[in-house]
Amino acid sequence: MKLTGKALVYGDHVDTDVIIPARYLNTADAKELAAHCMEDIDKDFAKKLKPGDFVAAGVNFGCGSSREHAPLALKTAGVSCVIAKSFARIFYRNAINIGLPIIVSGMDIKDGDQLEADLDHGTLTNVTRGTKESFPPFSPFLQTIIASGGLVAAREGGHL
């Protein structure tokens, strides 16, 4: 799978309370959640984001609450992929389980940079800056989940 879009860049420790604040968790409706995604950290997020864009961040992205509403809101808002120096573990597994691509990379990315990710070959290109990096592949079991289209589909496919 190839993804292209521009990057919206945030800092370290972006927690799930700012990705989707608890005051909106009285619904599990993905579109409603997406409408409020990231608004406490960037009130123009929904306006700035074009479908297919990337979110790029520092360390420990998605820390805090286990709310799957967080990756779901990002995905539904149109984020094609999250790139971070590291991910909090529950966010990491939630993203894989719901089929939101994530990449662990320390690449130098500035707000607005045009990016390309090739998930099959494990490469990330910063078109604006002319840099390219490869990232390590997921372990075979996680690849099975991703290839199935998420954990529920993997269960349907008899993988667990």
Add this chain to the structure above:
Amino acid sequence: MSKMTMTQKIIAAHCGQETVTPGEIVLANVDMVLANDITAPVAINEFRKLSNPTVFDKEKIALVLDHFTPNKDIKAAEQSRFVREFAKEHDILHFYDVGQAGVEHALLPEKGMVTAGDLVVGADSHTCTYGALGAFSTGMGSTDAAVAMASGKVWLRVPEAISVVLTGQLPEYVSGKDVILHLIGILGVDGALYSSLEFSGDGVRALTMDDRLCVCNMAVEAGGKNAVFPVDDATRQYLTEHGAAQPVVYAADPDAVYQRVINIDLGALKPTVAFPHLPENTKTFDDIPQGMKIDQVVIGSCTNGRLSDFVAAAEIMKGRKVHDGVRCLIIPATQKIYRDAMHMGLFDIFLDAGCAVSTPTCGPCLGGHMGILAEGERCVATTNRNFVGRMGSPKSEVYLANPEVAAASAVLGVIASPDML
């Protein structure tokens, strides 16, 4: 010979392997799957996408309505009803509604639903609390919970571990909360990312079960996958008193491999406060400026909403008044804690002081209801997170502390240690 940590041994036993290696991904059998009124609706939606949506064991699923309950608004009421109907449809044994419920991580140990050696997963990040009982327990997402409810299995990356060796005894006004805040201050909020925190040492004996539950509760605030205490007489006594199943005891191999060893002398700890907006921003009163005015105090949550927390707070509050202009909320974490506190006369002390006493709920801890902060307001809370907007306005501030500090702050109207009274 294996060289496994306590956590790795529990995981190995639940995936039918002799040994497991850090980094390996395994499919493990679960002893209990947990979800709440926020995470269960998402899980149920995913569960219903399965072609065979039946539960693997109706006695091994816990559904607790605790976050936005008693329902804070119409949408929350719909979510509660959705979970209630699912519980009925599948005859879920451990379904807890308003009137029986309480904050999930206080409720499960109290009801004896977790025992030593269990593997517990929950769609709530503080599921790591039950490590205090010698279990492996960890938080995950709703889709994980959905598939675990159907299959009784979960995928796990076998964690590395950090060893935390405790010695000595806690001084006055210092409790489990200060141990874990101190540790998070050392590790940082991602210092234990993907790892277990394994506690050991003579100091373990000096910690009550409530202290240990509080310590394990906040492992996730250091990024940890789980935390675990060795099983001792206090654990066994707690499990027996609460009617838990017979414990299965695992201990780390003497030559288990740790990424890092941290020594903590409990006797050297002081009351510790985490400043906004990360739990790692810890300070003791040596560094806390005097006269930091506050607007609200919350004593409750899965971290410090147990009976011993209210006993400690009441000792400070007794014969004193909440400072003018401060709202002090007392939120016992379960019905039983509520009743015990009431029978001990603690409510009289709190009410005489001018506190509001609430029915069990997560409420303000996650900025849900029952004590939301306005812009510019400052709160001292015994909860576990102080992220931007966690208790209300993105421009409010939450300071995390133990119950004695919270009570002293309520009385003095500023962030204060009990010594200042």
